[in-house]
Amino acid sequence: MTDQLQVNRATFDEVMLPNYAPQNMVPVRGDGSHVWDQDGREYIDFAGGIAVNCLGHCHPALVQALQEQGQKLWHVSNVWTNEPALRLATKLVDATFADKVFFCNSGAEANEAALKLARRYAVDVYSEEKNQIISFKQSFHGRTFFTVTAGGQEIYSDGFGPKPGAIDHAVYNDLASLEALISDKTCAVILEPMQGEGGVMPATPEFMQGVRALCDKHNALMVLDEVQTGFGRTGYLYMYELYGVEPDIVSTAKSLGGGFPIGAILTKNHIAEHLKFGTHGTTYGGNPLACAVAEAAFDIINTTEVLAGIKKREAMFRQKLEQINDKYQVFSEIRGEGLLLGAVMNQAHEGRAKEFIAASIEQGFMCLVAGPNVVRFAPSLIVEEQDIEEGFKRFDKAVARVVAGD
Numbered sequence: 001m002t003d004q005l006q007v008n009r010a011t012f013d014e015v016m017l018p019n020y021a022p023q024n025m026v027p028v029r030g031d032g033s034h035v036w037d038q039d040g041r042e043y044i045d046f047a048g049g050i051a052v053n054c055l056g057h058c059h060p061a062l063v064q065a066l067q068e069q070g071q072k073l074w075h076v077s078n079v080w081t082n083e084p085a086l087r088l089a090t091k092l093v094d095a096t097f098a099d100k101v102f103f104c105n106s107g108a109e110a111n112e113a114a115l116k117l118a119r120r121y122a123v124d125v126y127s128e129e130k131n132q133i134i135s136f137k138q139s140f141h142g143r144t145f146f147t148v149t150a151g152g153q154e155i156y157s158d159g160f161g162p163k164p165g166a167i168d169h170a171v172y173n174d175l176a177s178l179e180a181l182i183s184d185k186t187c188a189v190i191l192e193p194m195q196g197e198g199g200v201m202p203a204t205p206e207f208m209q210g211v212r213a214l215c216d217k218h219n220a221l222m223v224l225d226e227v228q229t230g231f232g233r234t235g236y237l238y239m240y241e242l243y244g245v246e247p248d249i250v251s252t253a254k255s256l257g258g259g260f261p262i263g264a265i266l267t268k269n270h271i272a273e274h275l276k277f278g279t280h281g282t283t284y285g286g287n288p289l290a291c292a293v294a295e296a297a298f299d300i301i302n303t304t305e306v307l308a309g310i311k312k313r314e315a316m317f318r319q320k321l322e323q324i325n326d327k328y329q330v331f332s333e334i335r336g337e338g339l340l341l342g343a344v345m346n347q348a349h350e351g352r353a354k355e356f357i358a359a360s361i362e363q364g365f366m367c368l369v370a371g372p373n374v375v376r377f378a379p380s381l382i383v384e385e386q387d388i389e390e391g392f393k394r395f396d397k398a399v400a401r402v403v404a405g406d
């Protein structure tokens, strides 16, 4: 074997585009909820690769699926189909509202497909004029130009020239603002059942039900972006179950592959039939390697034990965060659902969420932010109880440091 090139955080600034600003420590290995860096330092990981590593790092069942499929068949293109994709699609259809599945490689691609399908459906069934897409402020739907324009933060879509048109933004959890924008020219309303990047903000039941009713009234498709909330993250296979509202299209990615890149949309037959042969596609979508890993993740996540376990863990997380807050008075509320939780900065600590990430890393702990005011937790859905104990011991110390202004 040849000597490996020595690389470190400084290498990033030399050879990578500066669109990210990674932390100084470079992770090299993971196991369950633990991660080790280049210096052998250990961390407890409650960031979960931004709500991706639903079974932690290197779960044996996923490693096995990857290795077995890796020795059989990696890629054939969509000129052929393959067994892992057909098995995964069958399982997703059996477990959800959907009749049909389209596979792609990321959340943005899933939303891109969902929005293209919604537009095509409206053109085919109604008219060319029915093309308005309504999204919500603070929402996040990915970084392709169509999806980032649908997203509710202009700082992410400005400065790239003319944007895709006919996209309007209402106010999340404010039905009146949607009612003011929606009409028979609306082809789709896209929303997250809980805004992830936008601050871990769940939809109210009245809002979700109201969106469904307004979509029905105007023959618009209800597109639920479950890229972050889906695949067990909130204690339901998909979060729409919590609201008792049936969407028309669901996009899913992140947890779906447990760390292997894969995305998908799920929909009903009468909509699916409009994505006719040749209308859309992607080279890697539904490749056997990704689908084999996702199938292994599905078999573990979609069990009553694991889904119930997520609710139990949520209670522990909330209790630990409340205890820390009793001690330091930093949060105004703990919100979210299942294991997508946000600790919201109170007025005295407004805008300081980011400081908790750096302080946490110093204590051997990984967490996330969701905007300037929310510390976000998206751990493994099967995180061990002793790791929760130890993780929050470390986070407690990090909070102490931030509060002391160190």
Ligand SMILES: *Cc1c(COP(=O)(O)O)cnc(C)c1O
Binding pocket: 105, 106, 107, 108, 109, 111, 140, 141, 142, 143, 192, 196, 197, 225, 226, 227, 228, 229, 253, 254
């Ligand atoms: C992460 C995310 C996306 C984008 O997914 P990518 O895989 O990064 O393209 C879209 N929607 C939501 C709600 C997300 O959290």
